[in-house]
Amino acid sequence: MAKKENQQAADSTEQKIFDAAHEVFTQKGMDGTKMQEIADRAGINKALLHYYYRTKEKLYESVARAVISKAIPAIRQIIESDLPLEEKIRRFIETYIGIISRNPFIPLFIISEINKHPERFIDSLMPKDLPKPAFFFRQVEDEIAAGRIRPIKPQHLIVNVISLCVFPFVGKPMMRILLGMSAGEMRLFLEERKDEVTNFVLAALRP
Amino acid sequence: MAKKENQQAADSTEQKIFDAAHEVFTQKGMDGTKMQEIADRAGINKALLHYYYRTKEKLYESVARAVISKAIPAIRQIIESDLPLEEKIRRFIETYIGIISRNPFIPLFIISEINKHPERFIDSLMPKDLPKPAFFFRQVEDEIAAGRIRPIKPQHLIVNVISLCVFPFVGKPMMRILLGMSAGEMRLFLEERKDEVTNFVLAALRP
DNA sequence: ATAAAGTTTAACCGTTTGGTCAAATCCGGG
DNA sequence: CCCGGATTTGACCAAACGGTTAAACTTTAT
Known part of the structure; x- marks a missing residue:
């Protein structure tokens, strides 16, 4: 006691x-x-x-x-799950943007760290349980073969999705200046990202 | 002399x-x-x-x-030009990715600076000649009204395009780890970005 | 209660850092 | 050649910095 x-x-x-x-x-x-x-x-x-x-x-x-470990498990679970592709993409976007919204320091911190000290990142900070996208890639290819989505390299697709999720938060101050928004307007704008990114990606994938 | x-x-x-x-x-x-x-x-x-x-x-x-001034003039010229929307988007992507490819430090530097010292950025570093996207926004709205592209908020569109152009370069080391690529493969991958981003964006805009 | 282990304190350490300063050197013009 | 202005040098400065240390204090176990 x-x-x-x-x-x-x-x-x-x-x-x-x-x-x-x-x-x-x-x-x-x-x-x-x-x-x-x-x-x-x-x-x-x-x-x-x-x-x-x-x-x-x-x-x-x-x-x-x-x-670094704040984001990995949930993302990994989704990437490696056997959800149908569209549902997987929706879930990924929702989860990823949710995590970043609640922890806006994560992307910039990781990016800064990995760019400034790549060896340190790779040697001692990199998680052992990174998501393995192979299954996701196969899913994309199967959907292409079935004609359900338009042809796209899976690697580019996943990079596009991540880019659309992450960058607006990383580049938020600059986006705000460019768009001439107040802090409140910017907050609303970022709240819309889940739907906007999901719609954009799914529209881009239509055959 | x-x-x-x-x-x-x-x-x-x-x-x-x-x-x-x-x-x-x-x-x-x-x-x-x-x-x-x-x-x-x-x-x-x-x-x-x-x-x-x-x-x-x-x-x-x-x-x-x-x-900061390395990127602005060319981008601004395109954003404010009266090129047709599709051509404008193509040009923007080509120019922006071109600039970043040749100066990969730019995005991370600007992002880091603006996040760490927003006052300094706004008070003394911010260029006076930032692109004004109003005309671009009007173009997007006209194309939507004419049924030539699917409805999307212009602000989200421009943020999506910028995100797709910039983030893969900023997040390059991490993308490389995620995709399990060698340095050479990653270089090729980034060379494909112009076309991939252009195709992705234009596909997303189809009505 | 006492001793041992654990935690905290405040002073101190050597090195590093951005910056200063006066003398030396260089350069160009008359 | 001389002079004045511009540029460069090398020594120096005070403060900042990550880290150390021994003593004081607190907690735990017997």
């Missing part, structure tokens, strides 16, 4: 650090983040960062792993 | 600094770039960075302005 409370207290400091680091790293990246800032945000002494996480690098990797 | 040579020598040091800064800033961002590194890359004494550009911030802004 007393041991359990202590465990929670230890978890609490470690968790405080993690949460603060999560906020600052996702906002300012690795280089722009100072350890003192994380400590300030967590309301603790900076030395504790090293007590619990040893180095800045390791703290960053912990956060990065958590960020 | 002799004065001209001196002018060129001055330009040469300033240009050397700019070119080196361009390389390092676009790769490592503002926070990850050290002034000594730029000086090393330019083969000059670090104090010259301050002689010519005063501060790191000003040097960064010079580079950022150049990066």
